[in-house]
Amino acid sequence: MVVAQNIYDRPDFFAGYSRLGRSVAGLGGAPEWPLLRTMLPEVRGRRVVDLGCGFGWFCRWAAGAGAASVRGLDLSQNMLARARAETPDDGVISYAIADLETLELAAASADLVYSSLAFHYVADAARLYAVIREALAPNGMLVFSTEHPIFMAADNAGWRDDGTGGKTWPVDHYAVEGARVTDWLSVGVVKYHRTMATTLNTLIRCGFAITRVEEFSPTPEQIAANPSLAEEVHRPMFLLVAARRQA
Numbered sequence: 351m352v353v354a355q356n357i358y359d360r361p362d363f364f365a366g367y368s369r370l371g372r373s374v375a376g377l378g379g380a381p382e383w384p385l386l387r388t389m390l391p392e393v394r395g396r397r398v399v400d401l402g403c404g405f406g407w408f409c410r411w412a413a414g415a416g417a418a419s420v421r422g423l424d425l426s427q428n429m430l431a432r433a434r435a436e437t438p439d440d441g442v443i444s445y446a447i448a449d450l451e452t453l454e455l456a457a458a459s460a461d462l463v464y465s466s467l468a469f470h471y472v473a474d475a476a477r478l479y480a481v482i483r484e485a486l487a488p489n490g491m492l493v494f495s496t497e498h499p500i501f502m503a504a505d506n507a508g509w510r511d512d513g514t515g516g517k518t519w520p521v522d523h524y525a526v527e528g529a530r531v532t533d534w535l536s537v538g539v540v541k542y543h544r545t546m547a548t549t550l551n552t553l554i555r556c557g558f559a560i561t562r563v564e565e566f567s568p569t570p571e572q573i574a575a576n577p578s579l580a581e582e583v584h585r586p587m588f589l590l591v592a593a594r595r596q597a
């Protein structure tokens with residue numbers, strides 16, 4: 351079993367992450383959120399689990415949308431400390447430390463399992479999907495975002511000068527799955543690359559019916575409001591998946 355890196359508890363990484371737009375503004379600073387939100391089932395009255403909940407932005411949104419309970423799980427003490435500090439004690443939201451590599455959840459204990467941008471840190475996705483499937487009640491949904499495999503295939507993925515005054519994003523050894531080490535906010539950040547086919551087929555094999563797949567690209571309105579998003583149309587950064595537990 352792979353030991354999780356817990357990069358969010360490294361001081362330099364945490365300081366940099368805390369300054370990102372999405373860390374300061376929450377869901378309103380996450381350009382993929384409007385699309386991801388449309389992939390969610392009704393949360394009113396439902397039991398929700400948020401895997402890799404970070405600062406708890408989605409937990410608070412789900413509670414505000416009427417969820418019966420929201421359980422936020424994360425590996426990082428730093429992330430959970432801020433989540434707790436910013437969450438009113440409403441009796442709906444609870445947080446706990448958990449490692450998605452070794453996660454255990456009670457059978458049929460959730461109606462919606464949600465995760466935003468945490469699964470690419472997990473080496474054993476098949477184990478995780480199987481645990482989630484057993485934790486979902488019949489017809490329960492898994493909705494998640496993850497870094498897109500085109501975005502993360504290359505080592506030290508990033509824009510390169512294309513030699514003609516433009517820039518390009520390499521997609522190297524796409525079919526070679528496994529660890530990718532990048533320097534983002536800190537040196538030596540480890541993520542796990544899986545092809546699109548592997549992600550979708552593993553979900554199917556683990557007992558999910560995939561109901562929707564999106565590759566986030568900003569809308570013209572989003573680009574007009576935030577021109578720095580324009581480069582996101584050249585390659586997909588995020589993969590968004592909604593899947594239903596098969597009977």
Ligand SMILES: C[S@@+](CC[C@H](N)C(=O)[O-])C[C@H]1O[C@@H](n2cnc3c(N)ncnc32)[C@H](O)[C@@H]1O
Pocket residue numbers: 354355356358401402403404405406407423424425426429448449450451465466467468471472
């Ligand atoms: C990019 S942040 C996303 C946070 C939050 N979901 C959001 O969208 O605002 C990724 C989160 O995943 C957590 N994480 C990374 N590896 C993890 C693991 N093995 N188990 C649990 N959480 C993990 C990190 O600590 C961090 O809070």
